[in-house]
Amino acid sequence: MSRHTDFIPFSRPRISHEEEAAVLRVLRSGWVTTGQECLGFERDLAEMVGVKHALAMNSGTACLHLGLEAMGIKKDDYVITTPYSFTASSEIIRYLGAHPYFVDIDKGNFHISSEGIDKCLHSEKKNFKAILPVHIAGESCDMSAILELAQKHGLKVLEDGAHSFPAKDKEGYFQGTRGDAGIYSFYANKTITTGEGGMLVTNDSTIAERVKIMRLHGIDRESWDRYTSTKPKWFYQVVEAGYKYNLSDILAAIGRVQLTKAMEFLEFRAAIARRYTEELKELDCLVLPAFSKYHSWHLFVVSIVSEKLTINRDRFIEVLAEKGIGTSVHFIPLHIMPYYQKTYGFKPEDFPHALDKYQRSFSLPIYPDLGINEQEKIIDAIKGICKNHYKKSLAVQKALQ
Numbered sequence: 001m002s003r004h005t006d007f008i009p010f011s012r013p014r015i016s017h018e019e020e021a022a023v024l025r026v027l028r029s030g031w032v033t034t035g036q037e038c039l040g041f042e043r044d045l046a047e048m049v050g051v052k053h054a055l056a057m058n059s060g061t062a063c064l065h066l067g068l069e070a071m072g073i074k075k076d077d078y079v080i081t082t083p084y085s086f087t088a089s090s091e092i093i094r095y096l097g098a099h100p101y102f103v104d105i106d107k108g109n110f111h112i113s114s115e116g117i118d119k120c121l122h123s124e125k126k127n128f129k130a131i132l133p134v135h136i137a138g139e140s141c142d143m144s145a146i147l148e149l150a151q152k153h154g155l156k157v158l159e160d161g162a163h164s165f166p167a168k169d170k171e172g173y174f175q176g177t178r179g180d181a182g183i184y185s186f187y188a189n190k191t192i193t194t195g196e197g198g199m200l201v202t203n204d205s206t207i208a209e210r211v212k213i214m215r216l217h218g219i220d221r222e223s224w225d226r227y228t229s230t231k232p233k234w235f236y237q238v239v240e241a242g243y244k245y246n247l248s249d250i251l252a253a254i255g256r257v258q259l260t261k262a263m264e265f266l267e268f269r270a271a272i273a274r275r276y277t278e279e280l281k282e283l284d285c286l287v288l289p290a291f292s293k294y295h296s297w298h299l300f301v302v303s304i305v306s307e308k309l310t311i312n313r314d315r316f317i318e319v320l321a322e323k324g325i326g327t328s329v330h331f332i333p334l335h336i337m338p339y340y341q342k343t344y345g346f347k348p349e350d351f352p353h354a355l356d357k358y359q360r361s362f363s364l365p366i367y368p369d370l371g372i373n374e375q376e377k378i379i380d381a382i383k384g385i386c387k388n389h390y391k392k393s394l395a396v397q398k399a400l401q
């Protein structure tokens with residue numbers, strides 16, 4: 001493979017001097033761990049998405065874990081979720097000794113099938129306690145259907161909105177805000193980033209209170225409060241065996257600045273998605289995501305129509321890399337991962353839609369700093385590959401002979 005100095009990475013965060021200044025301010029303030037910046041970050045985000053409580057943590061995974069813990073999920077409970085996700089959304093179920101119950105995605109999209117959930121709730125006699133839908137790529141699952149099923153069967157709902165921020169769904173709600181709790185990730189490649197970090201959002205005060213305690217060692221008062229309140233500074237009570245999941249003020253300061261730019265970042269991403277859609281829509285050997293404003297455009301996932309191309313997805317990715325373009329795959333489904341196979345005995349064909357989507361899909365670069373020329377290079381490369389590897393029909397091949 002030839003080396004490119006102008007290689008287009010799959011993702012690149014936009015960090016400017018405002019974020020640098022915010023970090024410097026915190027570093028010089030004398031308070032670098034969880035404190036006022038974190039509180040400010042939580043307040044700003046809660047206000048933006050319209051929830052009562054936003055709780056910052058050091059990863060989206062930590063938020064998922066404590067969200068489910070606060071919902072009372074315990075050993076041998078079952079949580080209905082999707083195999084088409086990053087391992088975080090299922091591993092946290094295992095942290096609690098509970099089990100993920102996989103329901104396949106819809107044939108036509110990347111989301112857990114609500115009919116599939118309905119079917120499993122009627123046909124399976126398991127100890128179902130919650131549903132954990134994942135808003136893949138930044139497009140909402142069918143939350144109305146999922147919430148209706150949850151209500152009917154007395155289940156909690158934890159929304160994995162790691163990809164969602166700050167997009168709404170078609171019904172006008174910020175993704176992640178309709179279940180009992182939802183989470184956002186601020187990992188390096190996400191729509192806004194703190195390097196590592198996450199936020200749990202909820203309108204349920206009981207969940208919020210539990211998460212507040214559990215994210216900081218099971219201590220009944222916030223660490224920051226411990227050092228600033230008028231009560232004796234040295235006193236605290238450990239009421240649970242909690243975790244160390246708090247976010248530092250250094251990272252929260254980055255998050256607060258990124259938050260002010262979130263809508264602008266979304267516009268940049270949406271503009272790129274629109275351009276990809278316009279430029280590539282004629283290629284019938286590719287399936288593109290439907291352009292919509294109800295999408296965070298964290299990911300732009302393209303699927304190949306294998307029957308129309310002489311190369312497979314893996315080779316498509318390789319050729320793009322040879323042309324200096326970075327891509328990624330979202331996701332290798334969990335049911336074909338060694339851990340989940342070993343633990344639950346899954347076979348690849350158990351979730352055929354997830355397997356099929358995985359085998360045909362890859363994600364293109366999409367981020368605010370992706371320049372016009374870079375977009376052009378990506379579009380030209382894809383058109384070229386499709387043209388060079390288009391499987392002509394037998395009739396056309398005969399005619400050409």
Ligand SMILES: Cc1ncc(COP(=O)(O)O)c(C=O)c1O
Nearest residue numbers: 059060061086088162185186187
């Ligand atoms: C669907 C999904 N859920 C959860 C996470 C975990 O987020 P974090 O990396 O912030 O822990 C990710 C991370 O990429 C993800 O893609």
